[in-house]
Amino acid sequence: MFSLADLPDTIPIFPLPGALLLPRARLPLHIFEPRYLAMLDDCLKTQHRLIGMVQPQEGSAMSAGRLHGIGCAGRVTQFSETEDGRYMITLTGISRFRFSRDVTGFSPYVKAEVSWPDFQRDLGGEEEDPDFDREVFLKLLSRYFEVAGLETDWSNLEEADDELLINSLSMLCPFAVEEKQALLEAPQLVDRRQTLTALMDFTCRGGSSAPDELLQ
Known part of the structure; x- marks a missing residue:
């Protein structure tokens, strides 16, 4: 487990x-672009093995020009190489961070100075949501999946702990970039659950994007 002192000031983005x-969630990734293959090679040489996942602002390219100010760093916990030189990796989420500024250099990928203190709670144990009504939530989720044309293994969802359920759905549901960012920036699990519920309800009522107040 990481402490605040263990986290580096600069990470690849x-x-x-x-x-x-x-x-504490896991994100599988397929790495194939040369610049990100180089990023992964460099990352695996470090002790922390952290990569920062950041959402580009909606409509912008995958570059450092227009990135959201908050991301989440994950540690490479699994990786395998294919015969043609691509990587299949899994990142395990460690902590959110604030994007401070790009670090100039000769690497083909973005490096950034980041700060962690605003998210020290991320380094603790699993969060709980004492007001979570699972039965009501799962009924809404079922309607949302029907409207969105999605399928899932309901037995796994019903057995998942609150944090795993809420965070997994936040990561997997096909929300827009700004909606994903709102879920990331939710201060605590209860806030994320409320945001997730509002997004699903909005979709079920025929909306195509999140209410504006969720994206402020």
Whole structure:
């Protein structure tokens, strides 16, 4: 487990639209672009093995030009190499961070100075949501999946702990970039659950994007 003192001031950044990572959750990634293959090679040489996942602002390219100010760092916990030189990796979420500024250099990928103190709670144990009404939530989720044309293994969802359930759905549901960012920036699990519920309810009522107040 990481402490605040263990976290580096500079990490590589992987700007990938729609790829949301949250603390203690796992994100599988397929790495094939040369610059990100180089990023992974460099990352595996470090002790922390951290990669920062950041959402590009909606409509922008995958570059450092227009990135959201908050991302989440994940530690490479699994990786395998294919015969043609690509990587299949899994990041395990460690902590969110604030994107301070790019670090200039000769690497083909983005490095950034980041700060962690605002998210010390991420380094603790699993969060709880004492007001979570699972039965009501799962009924809404069923309607949302029907409207969105999605399928899932309901037995796994029903057995998942609160944090795993809420965070997994936040990561996997096909929300827009700004909606994903709102889920990432939710201060605590209860806030994320409320945001997730509002997004699903809005979709069930025929909306195509999140209410504006969720994206402020």
